[in-house]
Each structure stands twice: as structure tokens, then as C-alpha cells.
């Protein structure tokens with residue numbers, strides 16, 4: 273890929289174009305050149321922008337391949353994921369082929385996944401309890417968790433046994449959320465609810481456990497059973513020194529069992545944020561990568577936008 277890029281940047285077409293312009297300016301008298309300079313400069317800038325855009329897209333491909341390689345290599349080290357691993361080390365701004373590339377990989381399972389409320393289409397009480405704590409903290413009415421569970425779970429019966437169609441006045445989606453726009457369609461949710469939850473949760477294609485090794489302290493404190501402050505501090509200190517290799521380590525440390533199916537110590541979904549800069553363009557690359565326990569990593573979403 274790098275060879276291809278180098279070839280493109282130094283291709284005879286670009287060198288040739290610059291040479292033709294230089295020869296043209298030399299050949300023309302000074303007066304004519306002064307008149308021509310402005311439109312020619314505009315043409316040159318467009319040409320350079322087009323060239324940089326091409327190179328930037330090629331670097332976006334390179335960044336995508338980089339993230340997939342890093343995550344695949346990590347998978348070979350075992351099922352545990354924590355912030356001391358190589359994937360969690362940000363890539364600093366690095367000069368590549370006339371531009372710079374910087375990026376970082378994050379664990380999407382560090383946060384609570386709203387689709388965990390109904391794994392495989394069946395509402396889950398333990399995950400609903402975690403959702404209520406997170407909703408309350410985000411200033412969203414905790415009873416909206418029931419409506420969300422009804423919207424995601426596959427049956428047509430409310431949590432308390434009525435007809436969903438009758439209760440909500442319409443049929444619900446009865447499928448996992450695809451994004452926060454879907455959450456806005458769930459009865460009772462407003463734009464400000466959605467905004468508050470987007471900052472504290474994630475939406476992944478399937479139910480996923482919260483990774484105890486990567487979850488921010490605020491998420492952990494809300495999701496774990498209530499415990500004395502010093503026990504919580506001990507938990508945070510312990511995972512920095514030695515990541516948890518299984519959920520029962522945490523139960524032992526805090527001296528109480530953890531609800532089934534809420535927590536894990538490894539992750540299947542990762543996010544990538546990269547910024548690519550050339551002289552004339554800057555792009556932000558956002559990826560979501562799935563890494564199934566068995567099988568290859570795959571890019572499940574990819575967005576390239578202009579960066580400041």
C-alpha cells in the first residue's frame with residue numbers, strides 16, 4: 273500500500289503538471305505572468321488538494337489495516353482485555369508519506385450497551401437494573417428502562433404482562449437498537465434523554481458485557497452492587513496493578529456475588545479514532561471493529577469526515 277502511495281505522489285503526471293506550469297510561466301512575459309498567476313494558483317491549489325485527498329484516503333485504509341492488525345495480534349494473547357495492552361496505547365502523530373497520522377483504539381465494551389437490556393430478544397432483569405442506575409444518574413426517568421426493554425425484546429407483551437400495542441398505542445420495533453436515532457423512536461424518550469444517554473452508554477449490534485478492566489470508574493460505580501468507598505478504591509487500585517482475568521476475581525475482592533451476564537473481562541467490539549493531515553486536507557476517520565472470539569476482525573462501520 274505504501275509503495276502504491278509513494279508511486280502516486282511521485283507519479284510523472286504530478287511532476288509533469290508542475291513542470292508544465294513552470295515552463296509556461298517562464299515562457300510568458302512578466303506582465304502576462306502576473307495576470308495568469310492568480311487563476312493558475314487556484315488551479316494548482318485544487319490539484320494539490322485533490323492529490324492530498326487521494327493520499328489521505330490511502331492513509332485511512334492504512335490506519336484501518338493498522339487497527340485490525342493490532343487487535344488480531346492482541347486476540348492471540350488470550351481472552352482478557354485491559355488498558356495495559358498494546359491496543360490501548362495511542363498512536364502519536366506520525367509522519368507518513370508527506371502527511372501525519374495519529375490514532376487511538378478504544379474498548380466499546382467499557383460502557384453499558386443499551387442492547388444488553390434484552391440479550392437474544394429476551395429482557396434481562398440484571399441488565400435492566402444496571403440500566404436504571406445509569407438512567408437515574410443521567411437524569412433520565414428510570415421507568416423508561418421498561419419501555420426500552422419492551423421496544424428491544426422480541427415479544428409483544430409488556431414487562432408487566434399487558435399488550436405492548438395497547439400500552440404504547442402502536443407496535444414496537446421488537447429488535448435491537450441500531451443507533452441513538454432508534455432510541456428516539458421508543459415511547460417516552462426525548463432528544464435530551466437520548467443526548468444524556470449517548471454520553472454514558474453505547475449501542476452495539478448484540479448484547480455485550482461491561483468489561484471490568486476498562487470501564488470508567490463512574491460506570492463501574494453505577495453498575496456494580498453498592499459497596500463501601502474503601503472497597504471500591506481497592507478494586508480500582510487492584511485492576512491497575514493486575515487486570516482481572518475473570519469476573520469471580522472481582523466478586524471475591526468486593527466480597528459479594530456479581531449479577532450473571534452483566535460483566536466480563538474481555539471485549540469483542542472496539543472503536544478507532546484517527547486523524548490524518550496533509551498540507552491541504554485533514555480527515556477524521558471513525559471505525560467500529562468487531563473481533564469475534566473465533567474468527568477474523570471485521571470493520572462494521574467506517575466514517576470519514578473533514579477534520580479541523
Ligand SMILES: [Ca+2]
Pocket residue numbers: 346347349350351352353354357
Ligand atoms: Ca487482550
Ligand SMILES: [Ca+2]
Pocket residue numbers: 421422423424425426427428429436444446
Ligand atoms: Ca417487545
